[in-house]
Amino acid sequence: GTSGRRPDPFAGHASPMGHGNMVRKEDARFLRGRGRFVDDIRLPGMLHGAVLRSPYAHARILSIDTGGAESHPKVRAVITGADLERRGMAWIPTLSHDVAAVLATDKVRYQGQEVAFVVAEDRYAARDALSLIEVEYEPLEPVIDAHRALAPDAPVIRDEIPGRTDNHIFDWEAGDAAATEAAFAAAEHVSSCEMLYPRVHPAPLETCGIVADLDPVSGRLVVYATAQAPHAHRALYSGIIGIPENRIRIISPDIGGGFGNKVAIYPGYLCAVIATSITGAPVKWTEDRSENLMSTSFARDFHMRGEIAATRDGRIQGLRVQVLADHGAFNGTSQPSKFPAGFFHIFTGSYSVPAAHCTVRGVYTNKAPGGVAYACSFRITEASYLVERLVDVLAFDLGLDAAEVRRRNLLRPEQFPYRCATGWEYDSGDYPRAFELALEMAGYDELRREQARGRRTRAETGEGTVMGIGLSFFTEAVGAGPRKDMDIGGFGMADAAELRVHPTGSAELRLSCMSQGQGHETTFAQIVSEELGISPDDIEVIEGDTDRTPFGLGTYGSRSTPVSGAAAVMAARKVRERARLVAAAMLEVSADDLVWDKGRFHVRGDRAAGVGIGEIALAAHSGLELPEGVEGQLDATCVYNPPNLTFPFGAYLCVVDVDPGTGQVTVRRFVAVDDCGVRINPAIVEGQVHGGLADGIGMALMEVMAFDTDGNHLGASFMDYLLPTSMECPSWELGKTVTPSPHHPIGAKGIGESATVGSPAAVVNAVLDAIGVRHADMPLTPAHVWSAIQGRPLRT
Ligand code: CDP
Secondary structure, X not given: OOOOOOOOOOOOOOOOOOOOOOOOOOHHHHHOOOOOEHHHOOOOOOEEEEEEEXXXXXXXXXXXXXXXXXXXXXXXXXXXXXHHHHHOOOEEEXXXXXXXXXXXXXXXXXXXXEEEEEEEOOHHHHHHHHXXXXXXXXXXXXXXXXXXXXOOOOOOOOOOOOOOOOXXXXXXXXXXXXXXXXXXXXXXXXXXEEXXXXXXXXXXXXXXXXXXXXXXXXXXXXXEEOOOOHHHHHHHHHXXXXXXXXXXXXXXXXXXXXXXXXXXXXXHHHHHHHHHHHHOOOEEEEOOHHHHHHHOOEEEEEEEEEEEEEOOOOOEEEEEEEEEEEOOOOOOOOOOOOOOOOOOOOOOOOEOOOEEEEEEEEEOOOOOOOEOOOOOOOOHHHHHHHHHHHHHHHHHHHXXXXXXXXXXXEOOHHHOOEEOOOOOXXXXXXHHHHHHHHHHHHOHHHHHHHHHHHHHHHHHHOOOOEEEEEEEEEEOOEOOOOOOOOEEOOEEOOEEEEEEEOOOOOXXXXXXXXXXXXXXXHHHHHHHHHHHOOOHHHEEEEOOEOOOOOOOOXXXXXXXXXXXXXXXXXXXXXXXXXXXXHHHHHHOOOHHXXXXXXXXXXXXXXXXXXXXXXXXXXXXXXXXXXXOOOOOOOOEEEEEOOOOOEOOEEEEEXXXXXXXXXXXXXXXXXXXXXXXXXXXXXHHHHHHHHHHHHHHHHHHHOOOOOEOOOOOEXXXXXXXXXXXXXXXXXXXXXXXXXXXXXXXXXXXXXXOOHHHHHXXXXXXXXHHHHHOOOOOOOOOOHHHHHHHHHOOOOOO
């Protein structure tokens, strides 16, 4: 009778009450192509913007002639840096105590930098008109190499800053230099290694975009944008353009992946906002793939020198690191303002390290600005890679098994809470358990035997691939962060939750965080369901609209569950306490005599005498006589200021086969044991891990934003900037341990980015183990692996 329509796959699924696997609520629209992304927004009379970008990495602007573009019949406005200068908006403050150009005025400082903005009746006309703008450039020597940036004769990139004579941005250090020096002086053995964490890009499927709509009558600005932090964006726009916050509404519709790329405000956004104020019409700007890769942020680009002091049997005594951080043309890194190198100084990783010290020096280069925490907690990926590579180098130098060296140094459960040598307090962990589980799942000893057999066969026949086994053990630090220690752009990092319970018992949870595909509509409903016994299907999660949600700093650094998740729990518990008072009035007993049992209060000793949360919600809105001081309704709010970060961790093992003739790497197996404390939705957690592991394979084997000596970007499309697909990924083998966070109200730690942090080292360690090379930098492309092999004979 339904004319052959297939059954609805989303109908009839009984959702669990509370935590557990549950089909993602949001997938019903995503899988049917009914998501609503920024580029789907079409407003009446909407115009389209396009950005003219610099072809040079470093050049002086001699003149800009916009006449040709302005006479294009469909062009409504052309905006240049000079126009912005007149409005005092050519330069804007960054999140890292610097300023950045919105549209270039004096010079261009990287290839792809924004030079002019054209507004036209359609996207094609806007793009066509770009070629009618004539810019006269005087090319200057570009500074591409971060070391060269510090040379006394290097051109000064930021010569617009009065008195500036070099490209040095900051020096920062953490840890105890003297204690570390002493540990090294006394050490039986020191291994050191230079390594690069190359410049990569978060490369979300959906690029960045905006629709800006300023109502000329009310003066109210509505912005639809790919914003991971809508409230922070509103405050920033208000500060920059001078419209009071109450007249700005930011709407983040569905987001097709953020990974840190959608935290910042980019020049294209501001140009669209300025363009709507000039034209009086809504203006849309959507960047294309090349624009996204070339100019909208970057990640990593850390040149690291690490040293590890140890006993001859591989017990770590100290760690020392010097980093040269390539921050591009403007220091626009998105991170808590007191940490210029993010959380890099958690580089002692998962090991008991008595003394550690790091220095980080930031430099300007002629590359895109805006180092973002690409799927990690502010530079912790670089830190984790560094220590996991150093431990393998140590094992290599001492002729020890890499698993054994880790075993000898992993933090023991009784050391928690553990204060690491650079001052962070790890909340909880049982590292040996996770590590041994990963080895057991992988069959580590048998893998080593197989490897030995393979080497013998290859020695005899000279044929076949070589197999490698790579390990990594990571500690993430997520849920930024305690307000006293952490702020972004001056805003403390607390987040809020507002929970409304309707008279008929369904509910609405309003949050300041913002899903980019992580499934918040499902998991946050489950969090409330667990606390109140309302079905998750009856709990609507609202995010991404500043008019409908409370203030907070948004989603990045896996902070949603640690911070907003905790806020949701606390709000739900407040609701429950209100419900207790209402239930007491309904049952005419003392509130102290009520027992909570899965969505229902009953009288102690009499299970039959009770009322459910739905009945209580109705009564709370009814004419029921409530005790003195009880306001009625159940709604509650919580602003959660986390007492500490949460420290998820994991043990990863990767098995690769390398063809020594071609350098081609095949990832055969990947075992990942993750511990993110209590899991709200195990299937979603596993999905997050799958994505992060694919990220790790990408960075380890193929992703890199390379430049030629003129500063031309060599990875400006997915033809050149390679991403892994399912073809390059094995069938992941996942395991788990559960060590609750002691300070999170339900013991949950973040998981979103753990695998991106932990996996690159496992893949690199596996490839180098296969070819018997001490160190080679990412990405281990076939050409790179092949030449690494040539530098050293195969260990056969
Ligand atoms: O901040 P972001 O959403 O990127 O990261 P997250 O807080 O780690 O959460 C990612 C997804 O995994 C969300 O849907 C979480 O609610 C879910 N999750 C979970 O089910 N259990 C955990 N212990 C941690 C996260």
